Amino acid sequence: MTKLFKSPQIMWKRAANGVGMAYHSARIDAVLASYPKSGRTWFRFILSTYLADAFDLKARPDLYSMFGVMPNFDMDRERGLPAFAHARHRPRPPLVPVSHLPYSRLRFRNHPVIFMMRDPRDVMVSSYFHATRQKHRFSGDIDGFLKDPGQGVTSLAKYLNDWAAGLRGRRHVVVSYEELSDDPHGQTARVLSFLGVETRPEILDKAVEAARFQNMQELELAKGLPGHEYDRSDSESRRMRRGKVGGFADYLTPEQIRLVETACDRELTPQAKALLARSMAERASAREA
DSSP: OOOSSOOHHHHHHHHHHHHHHHHHHTTOOOEEEEOTTSSHHHHHHHHHHHHHHHTTOSOOOOTTGGGGTSOBSSOOTTTSGGGOOOTTOSSOOOOOOEEOOOOOHHHHTTOOEEEEEOOHHHHHHHHHHIIIIISOOOOSOHHHHHHOTTTSHHHHHHHHHHHHHHHTTSOEEEEEHHHHHHOHHHHHHHHHHHTTOOOOHHHHHHHHHHTOHHHHHHHHHHHOOTTOOOOTTSTTTSSSSOOOTTGGGGTOOHHHHHHHHHHHHHHSOHHHHHHHHHHHHHHHHHHHO
């Protein structure tokens, strides 16, 4: 027989989480949001390293300690908002939690948003390896993954559609993985300006250098990532897998590439297409300059 009521322990935990989220949300300066496998870990590492140095936090972020500077947007004690270790530091660094959660006005309130994009074809390839080698939540081939309604192109399209609508009328800045790859200094400085943080070139140089792909890959090989158990000796299982813009061409057949492109054209709203096109247009303009 189905239970009609939750246990007192579950009800208490949910109430406590709600109170905790309300408390922390009042201090949030902005949210970094992205679909999974859009380059969030890399950008979080750049930003947290910069903030740690710029605000003299006496901490050198790695793949574990960076959660103390830029936590997840949840109540996990080790990686979530309670892990933010600098609330009483003066001057206080901006609190910028990161999230893969779908858009919700109630959840994200009126917080400014840093929204990170990535080429959907690269996202799908990276998501496939994440689902099959790390999370073990999909066992089919990549063709089946692309068509899977809960994890494939349809899932990505829904996420982008909801966020594109949610960003309208909300203070936000958009940065793409491709832009960040082309110009990590310029794009990071643009986001720092959005946060009201002064860009200090010497500190930015160190943050970008610390977040070079090889350096981050060495950190992952040495310790992994908190909350994740996987075979780090398998290069396709790692979070720092390749870091290559346009790497999808090495994995997808021409038919699979057309499948992703056709699905995006069919399922994305005009607002989501404009969001994606704007990101790509900014990258093209930067290259022409």
